Amino acid sequence: MNNIRNFAIIAHVDHGKSTLADRLLEITGVVVKGKHQEQVLDQNPISRERGITIKLAPVRMEYHGYILNLIDTPGHVDFSYEVERTLACVEGVILLVDATQGMQAQTIAHGYKAISLDKVIIPCVNKIDMPGADVDNTKKELAEFLGVALIDVYEISAKTGQNVENLLEVVVEKIPHPKNTKQNSLNYLDFNDSHLYRASDLGLSALIFDSYYDQYRGVIAFVRVFEGEIKKGVKVKLYATQAEFEVLEVGIFTPELTKKVRLVEGEIGYVVTNLKDIHMVRVGDTMCDLSQKQPPLPGYKTVKPMVYASLFPTDPHAYQDVKKALEKLTLNDASLTYEQIYSTALGSGLRVGFLGLLHADVVRERLEREFGVSLVLTPPTVEYKKNIVDVNIISSRRYEYSEPIARITIVTPQKFTGVVMQLCEESRGTFITMDNKSHVYLSYEMPLSELITSFYDHLKTITSGYASLDWEFIRYQSVEADKLILLLNSEPVEEFSEFVVAERAYERGRLLTQRLRDLIPRQQYEIKIQAQYKGKIIASERIVPFRKDVTQKLYGGDRSRKDKLLDRQKKGKKMMKQIGRVEIPKEVFLKLFKQ
Numbered sequence: 001m002n003n004i005r006n007f008a009i010i011a012h013v014d015h016g017k018s019t020l021a022d023r024l025l026e027i028t029g030v031v032v033k034g035k036h037q038e039q040v041l042d043q044n045p046i047s048r049e050r051g052i053t054i055k056l057a058p059v060r061m062e063y064h065g066y067i068l069n070l071i072d073t074p075g076h077v078d079f080s081y082e083v084e085r086t087l088a089c090v091e092g093v094i095l096l097v098d099a100t101q102g103m104q105a106q107t108i109a110h111g112y113k114a115i116s117l118d119k120v121i122i123p124c125v126n127k128i129d130m131p132g133a134d135v136d137n138t139k140k141e142l143a144e145f146l147g148v149a150l151i152d153v154y155e156i157s158a159k160t161g162q163n164v165e166n167l168l169e170v171v172v173e174k175i176p177h178p179k180n181t182k183q184n185s186l187n188y189l190d191f192n193d194s195h196l197y198r199a200s201d202l203g204l205s206a207l208i209f210d211s212y213y214d215q216y217r218g219v220i221a222f223v224r225v226f227e228g229e230i231k232k233g234v235k236v237k238l239y240a241t242q243a244e245f246e247v248l249e250v251g252i253f254t255p256e257l258t259k260k261v262r263l264v265e266g267e268i269g270y271v272v273t274n275l276k277d278i279h280m281v282r283v284g285d286t287m288c289d290l291s292q293k294q295p296p297l298p299g300y301k302t303v304k305p306m307v308y309a310s311l312f313p314t315d316p317h318a319y320q321d322v323k324k325a326l327e328k329l330t331l332n333d334a335s336l337t338y339e340q341i342y343s344t345a346l347g348s349g350l351r352v353g354f355l356g357l358l359h360a361d362v363v364r365e366r367l368e369r370e371f372g373v374s375l376v377l378t379p380p381t382v383e384y385k386k387n388i389v390d391v392n393i394i395s396s397r398r399y400e401y402s403e404p405i406a407r408i409t410i411v412t413p414q415k416f417t418g419v420v421m422q423l424c425e426e427s428r429g430t431f432i433t434m435d436n437k438s439h440v441y442l443s444y445e446m447p448l449s450e451l452i453t454s455f456y457d458h459l460k461t462i463t464s465g466y467a468s469l470d471w472e473f474i475r476y477q478s479v480e481a482d483k484l485i486l487l488l489n490s491e492p493v494e495e496f497s498e499f500v501v502a503e504r505a506y507e508r509g510r511l512l513t514q515r516l517r518d519l520i521p522r523q524q525y526e527i528k529i530q531a532q533y534k535g536k537i538i539a540s541e542r543i544v545p546f547r548k549d550v551t552q553k554l555y556g557g558d559r560s561r562k563d564k565l566l567d568r569q570k571k572g573k574k575m576m577k578q579i580g581r582v583e584i585p586k587e588v589f590l591k592l593f594k595q
Contacts, residue, residue, distance in 0.1 A: 001178050001266040006224070007073040007171055008086050010114065011096035012104035012468065016126040019413075020096060020158035021059070021072045027165050028061035029070065029292075030254065032174060056082050056266055058222060061256040061559070066172050069268040071209075077106060077470050078356030080462060081303050081479045084113055085209045085284045088299055089268060092120035092288040095142070096114040096158075096168070099125050099133035102439060103141050105409045105470035120175050124153065124167060139440050178266030180564035204228035204236060205432065206271075206287040207297050211278060213317030213331035217248060218274040219281045223263070226297060230271055230287070231262035239296040240285040248272040253373050303335050305353025306473060307452055310378040311367075316347035318373060325371035326350060329363060336363065346376060354380075357452055382448045384499045385476055395414055402476040404448040405499070407432070410459070411439050412467040419462045428457050448473065449501070484509055486516070496586055509539035517541040 009017045026033045032219040056079075063070040071090065073083045074541030087093065093114050098403055110570050123142045128135050139153045154170065156163040199523035205227040211219050223230070231237070237244045249272040251259040263269040275281060283303065298338050313322045323340075332335045337353040357380060362376050385402040408429070412420050417440045424431070429444040446455075451471060459467050477499050486496035496516070500508050516529050522543055531539040 003065060003067065003120045004067045004177050004266045005092075005172055005175050006069045006071075006090040006178060006266070006268055007092045007094065007175050008090045009094045009096055010073055010083060010087075010110040011126075012098070012101075012106040012110075013076055015096050015101070015104070015107070016158040017072055017096060020094070020126065020156070020164065020369075021057075021070060022169060023158055023161045023164040024061065024068075025059065025255075025543040026161075027168060028107050030059065030061055034195070056086055058210075058253045060252045060268070061111060061453065062171075063168060063172065067267075068168075068171065071109075071268070076356075076358050077109070077472075078354075078359045080109065080472065082210065082283065083110055084117075085207070085299070087114055087117050087119060088117065088284075088297070089177060089207055089209050092122065092171070094122045094124050094171070095146075096124050096126050097138055099127045099135045099138045099155075100130050102134065102138050103145060103411060104468040105411045106468070108409055108411065108441065109147070109470040109472070115146075122153045122167070122170055122174060123148060123152065124156055126153045126156055126158050129160055137438055144437065151244055161537040176382075191490065202235075203290075203292045203294060204230060204287065204289045205294075205297060206230060208238075208281060208283060208285045208287060211281045211285060211334065213278045214272075217272045218276050219278050220257070221271045221273055221281050222268075223271055223285070223287060224268050225263050225265050227265055228289070229264045229454055235290050236287050237290050238281065238285050238287055240282050240300060240302075241280045243275060243280040244290065245273050245275055247362075248274050256333060278331055282334060284540050305335070305337055305355060306382065306448060307354045307360060307380045307385075308351060308383060309354065309380045310341060310343075310349050310351050311364070312343065312349035312376040312378075314347040314374040314376055319348040321371070322373050322375065323350065323365070325367050325373055326352070328371070329366060335359070335361075347493065349376075357456075370414075377595065378495075379498075380452050381498060382452065384479075384481060401479055401499070403479045403481065404473055405445055405475050405477045406448045406451055406471040407474050408444050408446050408451065408469060408471040410442040410444070410467055410469055412442070412463050413442050416440075416463040417442075418468060420459065423455070423458055423462060427451075445474070446471075447477075447479070447501070472585075482534050484512075485532040487528075487532055488516075489528050492532075502533075505533040506538050509533060513539045513541040517543055 009020060010029075015308060022031075025031045056073050058069065058071045061070060069090075071086045073086050095107070095111055095114065096105060105437060111121070123146055125135055125138050125142065127133055135155060139150055139155070143150050143153050154163065154167055156167055158164065203374055204225075206223040208221045208223055210222040214220055230247060232247055232249055234247050235244065236247060249259055249267055250263045251257050252263075252267070252269045257270055260269065263271070271287065282300075284300040286300070288296070302400060311322060311326070313319055326336070326338055330338070335355050338350045341349050341351045343349060351362075354362070354363065360377070360380060361585045364375060365374055382404050387400050387402070403576050410420060412425075414436070420442060421431070424442070424444045424446065427446055427450040429446040429450075432443040434443070435441040456469055458468060481499055481501045482505075484500040484505055485492050487493070490495075494514060498508075502520055513529045513531050519542060520527060520529070523545060526545050527543040529541040529543070530537050
């Protein structure tokens with residue numbers, strides 16, 4: 001174990017993690033320079049096109065007799081739990097900061113996670129070769145954040161490879177090797193697989209930090225072994241789900257899966273479980289012996305969706321295709337949840353839970369691109385908790401609602417501080433702290449419903465794209481809220497209805513009724529569009545009917561002939577309004593959801 005170094009690269013989105021990983025793979029001979037595609041560890045084509053890592057990737061390298069296990073992590077807030085569990089698997093991290101952008105929100109969030117888990121942090125400034133690089137200020141900012149000397153902040157260019165090998169030597173020197181959890185309980189003859197390794201008195205304890213589904217071998221778990229060993233044929237169990245299985249195969253990442261005889265304490269590798277349900281192998285769970293009595297590794301929590309949206313096929317006959325496609329995606333994404341729903345306007349669909357907006361967008365794009373389905377995605381919403389409040393009158397019930405609250409971190413240039421704080425106040429944010437350095441660091445508590453609508457777009461607009469945002473769910477908080485119901489000619493339309501807090505109800509009701517007035521085509525009779533909140537109509541619009549001149553054919557005669565025809569027309573339109581349903585074309589939903 002003295003020659004093993006387990007480390008990760010953490011950074012804000014697009015600060016150069018995957019590019020740095022490429023250079024490390026070249027230096028250690030895992031890939032040949034100039035003969036591999038860029039961002040080797042980003043296998044997903046959507047990830048490549050967007051230039052962001054959306055899935056962690058482990059790889060094993062060898063350098064001057066040392067075994068280096070690297071995990072390239074996602075930078076986006078939606079996948080922060082993956083980053084947290086990755087940090088639990090390693091002894092140290094490279095904290096990478098773009099010299100052209102400086103410290104950003106996710107730099108701070110990931111940095112604090114690494115500090116809280118007591119990991120060795122190697123601060124590093126990237127892109128020093130870029131024309132707009134402000135290396136000195138970025139180094140100073142990073143040194144102040146971590147409380148280290150300027151000399152301990154390293155400078156590299158991941159793109160050109162400048163100083164990258166020096167950084168690799170620092171990794172070997174500064175990041176500690178894995179330590180024996182039970183000292184003197186191991187008895188090596190040789191580290192090689194061909195020799196004996198005895199751990200009969202040592203229970204297995206391994207942390208799962210990722211998994212995916214293989215149709216031939218079942219779920220393949222990515223693990224870090226903390227105690228004992230794992231090898232083929234051993235029967236093990238998982239703490240959280242109580243699933244039991246016999247190990248089919250173990251191995252390491254090179255970065256392809258490479259079979260080994262065993263994984264021992266301190267190593268990072270994979271385990272073929274032969275389990276057919278990926279939800280049985282959860283990130284953060286502990287793999288252990290069947291008879292093990294000791295508690296699991298700390299830090300496990302169930303990953304819950306934070307954002308919900310409904311998916312409908314544009315062709316109602318394609319529902320089964322969409323459902324099968326989503327089922328296949330969930331085989332490799334345990335964080336996805338869904339349930340079947342039905343809409344009178346859009347037909348059968350699926351209510352899907354996502355980790356965040358990026359997660360939702362990536363899933364939608366994968367469904368359309370990989371499975372060839374065309375989708376309508378409704379606006380994202382959050383889940384309100386509904387509780388019955390006991391009242392004296394038995395015949396009535398009163399409900400109270402709780403909404404999810406997030407702690408947000410915003411990093412912005414100083415000149416935008418005022419407008420950013422104003423935006424947070426308008427978005428029902430509660431000020432927590434502010435740190436004024438070369439950039440301003442703002443911390444607020446804000447309802448997640450405000451955050452997932454247009455907050456980020458407004459933030460980017462008012463700061464000319466210079467601000468960055470990170471958020472973390474912290475709790476549910478009681479709020480005055482209820483369902484805003486949209487009525488067309490007194491008939492509720494469920495697809496347009498949504499939960500809204502009381503102070504946003506009037507504004508939202510006016511907006512939706514006005515949009516629908518402009519989008520719904522005129523009929524032969526009047527259409528009333530109303531927004532109802534807590535039993536009261538709070539906004540109303542009217543679509544005037546087509547008017548046919550029924551008196552056009554008349555000539556001569558007195559006024560009573562004309563009045564008879566107009567009365568007959570009026571009665572006919574009243575009858576149509578009573579028995580006719582307002583037909584809403586699918587285009588109305590598409591246009592409303594896009595705005």
